[in-house]
Amino acid sequence: MSPPPPSGAAAGWRGWWRQLARRWARWRRRWRARGGDGAAIPERLWARVVADLPLLQALDDAERERLRGLCAAFLARKEFSGAHGLVVDDRMALLVAAQACLPLRFRGLPALAWYDDFVGIILHPDEVRAPRRVRDDVGVVHEYEEELAGEAMQGGPIVLAWPRVLGSGGQGVGHNLVIHEFAHAIDLHGKPLGMAADGCPRLPPGLLGLPAAAARARWQHELEAALALHRHRVGLHERFGEPAPWLDAYAAESPAEFFAVTCEAYCVDRERLHAEHPAWTGLLDAFFGHPAAAPDRPRD
Numbered sequence: 001m002s003p004p005p006p007s008g009a010a011a012g013w014r015g016w017w018r019q020l021a022r023r024w025a026r027w028r029r030r031w032r033a034r035g036g037d038g039a040a041i042p043e044r045l046w047a048r049v050v051a052d053l054p055l056l057q058a059l060d061d062a063e064r065e066r067l068r069g070l071c072a073a074f075l076a077r078k079e080f081s082g083a084h085g086l087v088v089d090d091r092m093a094l095l096v097a098a099q100a101c102l103p104l105r106f107r108g109l110p111a112l113a114w115y116d117d118f119v120g121i122i123l124h125p126d127e128v129r130a131p132r133r134v135r136d137d138v139g140v141v142h143e144y145e146e147e148l149a150g151e152a153m154q155g156g157p158i159v160l161a162w163p164r165v166l167g168s169g170g171q172g173v174g175h176n177l178v179i180h181e182f183a184h185a186i187d188l189h190g191k192p193l194g195m196a197a198d199g200c201p202r203l204p205p206g207l208l209g210l211p212a213a214a215a216r217a218r219w220q221h222e223l224e225a226a227l228a229l230h231r232h233r234v235g236l237h238e239r240f241g242e243p244a245p246w247l248d249a250y251a252a253e254s255p256a257e258f259f260a261v262t263c264e265a266y267c268v269d270r271e272r273l274h275a276e277h278p279a280w281t282g283l284l285d286a287f288f289g290h291p292a293a294a295p296d297r298p299r300d
């Protein structure tokens with residue numbers, strides 16, 4: 001939910017919220033009625049969002065149409081709200097939807113279930129200030145606020161800083177905030193309550209033609225190997241001035257961040273990621289159902 005209204009503006013805020021909720025209910029009904037048909041998204045609106053996102057311009061026509069259908073189904077299932085007075089319009093919601101659905105375009109509608117653990121998406125007008133509470137090694141509790149561009153938490157909502165959503169649709173730099181946060185949501189999907197993201201999402205049955213336990217072991221092995229290699233390269237850069245790896249150093253933070261950052265990089269420039277991490281990129285191909293990967297062959 002959005003934070004409480006500013007003092008003295010409660011009535012206006014409630015009216016705005018009711019208006020927004022009615023508008024979204026209309027959109028959701030319309031998209032639901034069409035069963036996620038991409039035609040539910042008006043042509044002019046779709047063209048505008050494609051123009052805003054170079055990532056979408058790089059897709060072929062068939063991929064873009066598939067993505068449009070996915071966006072319609074996504075929007076029918078999600079609820080957007082704006083924090084601190086930010087009004088979320090259709091274009092803003094579709095800009096988020098298009099980037100969130102981009103990694104799912106090969107697997108199509110069934111993969112939308114990866115986002116079923118949450119409904120709410122909150123856009124902030126600026127960086128998000130998240131309260132933090134950590135206990136240090138000697139038992140002292142520290143409370144502070146952390147500035148974030150976005151956050152995904154178990155059960156939702158997904159929180160995104162709107163200026164960063166707008167600025168992350170480009171190609172070549174390997175960053176995309178929306179894909180990053182939704183990759184955390186994929187990682188968290190189906191995990192027991194309270195369990196943190198760990199870079200090991202629930203794997204599609206038959207991934208790599210392997211039984212579930214073997215596929216999981218392979219995933220874990222490749223994740224650890226690629227993360228160790230990335231940490232080594234980052235270390236060489238920081239200590240000895242070697243060229244920095246193309247992949248963002250933030251991926252070295254943890255297995256969960258490695259998964260999220262490599263999902264961004266994979267969607268923005270798969271070839272470039274492949275050049276640095278071929279085996280890991282092959283696993284992401286299989287996970288996202290890329291045509292270059294062997295199709296899933298369920299065996300158990």
Ligand SMILES: [Zn+2]
Pocket residue numbers: 180184257260
């Ligand atoms: Zn992250």
